[in-house]
Amino acid sequence: MSAIDLHTHSTASDGTMTPAELVRAARDAGLSAIAVTDHDTIDGLPEALEAGVKAGVEVIPGCELSVQSETGALHIVGLWVDSYSYTLKKAFDKIRDRRKSRNEGMVAKLRDLGFEISMEELLAQGAGTIGRPHMARIMVDKGYVSSFDEAFVDYLGKKGRAYMPKDNISAEQAFELLHSTGATPILAHPFLLNNNEEKLEKEIHRLKELGLEGIEVYYSSHTVEMTGFIKKMAKKYDLQPSGGSDFHGYVKPDIHLGKGAGNLFVHHSVLDGLKAFRQSKGLKV
Template sequence: MANLVDLHTHSTASDGIYSPTDLLQQAHDVGLKVLALTDHDSTQGIEEARAAAQDLGIELIPGIELNTDVSGGEIHVLGYFLEYQRPEFQAVLKILRDARERRGERMVELLNEEGVKVSWERVRELAKGAVGRPHVAKALMEAGYVQSIAEAFDKYIGKGCPAYVPRYKLSPEDAVRLINSANGLAVMAHPIGLPGLDKLREWLPGLQKAGMVGLEAYYGPYTAKDEQALLSLAKQYNLIATGGTDFHGPGIHPTPLGGRFVPVEAVERLKKLAAQRQGSTPPAFELPPPEEEH
């Protein structure tokens, strides 16, 4: 069965390798008809992506991905059909991006302290926008310290490594409420992993109460067993089962763009909910204070 939908992709507006235009061209080349651009903490690539999508006959869904913190790790929350131009929403995103920038700079400082010489200026050049860990990884590759982006994460900048730096901390509920403040639709990204299904069942009622509407069940490397478990949970909690590849570019995630089947029904259900919210006044959002850095 041909896959026409990918609801989880990244561009150079955050930590993807390809520009929004190049990403849309690749989506066209693999036969996608619907694509969501879900950059981390940023909607800065959406206008460019929209122009490319229109030229290529692809339906673009404006989206975002927010990283959040829980005990022992992190949860990611996707947002779809955002009214992303809202000034209050953009003001919060700028705070998060500025914190991400400081994080990247601190990682470079820690690498230099370890005798691993990469420059912050080069990381910024590689990013061409919001800085993410893949840009630090690419600088490490250029300098000859690692042979791949994956090795950079495993050896230097992944959690527990010498140059890992924690992020600005949001809870999953914070992320859901932030997405709702732009009349967006919040979906938990790649739910299997950190929490486990039992923990996930504990969290779902609270996340639904905050306004979450979906689970990413059709995700990149998930097995058929994983998928069925999440589809069962989605049905139990009346959540929309979405999906995508989490495509950043070669060498970052194993699934190629459009390489995971996602039913068109997921898009139709999201569009129906988005139409109900369109034009309504969204709830306000207040960003919690950042934790002190050590």
């Protein structure tokens, strides 16, 4: 059976493999296709697409948008984005400015808590989308915490002492942006949005009305019951099933490419379904 992974991250955002390394890792893991979906950037896509040709792995160009919802933050994956889109690059520049202000605020909070961390150190962590995982890496490297989990639970997560909320774009803006560039918007890891099925369904219905076209049925932390529920939601609201591991590399050591926490399997037929949907709308695949 042919496995795929439609939700992965590289060093262009907060992953630990370069786009080319990520694609080669997908080949080594026996995957026939992979979507590179870095946070709020498309900068790594040309490298990933070139590596895909060399490695014999189909690369779906994508991105992942952080979106402000009525019920809190949610993530929208865009598949088949234009890798050179000026519209996307301009939008991501604005998002990056917002992220920079947040990073500066969180670094200031960490310094107030006694951690010797500077913005210069943070920016030196990479050329991609810089954020909390990079702060956690510095904290681990300097011995302030013993693990990434400790850094997030105690300091960088939503209940952490240095946390600051994101200033995200709206769902309406996200869908308009993705649709304008020919991408298919997918709701990422829906159960991380809300574990209450009734409330989650209301949000899925609302997002469908705004322009949502797909949903991650298959995800690393989904139980059999969760997968079954999202399958029903996909059918009820005419959403295209998608799925992926949300692989980041060693910053999420329990999540493996194509396999998630060990039980994930996204069949190539999921990709075939997404392609058929796009072709029915006259969009490129």
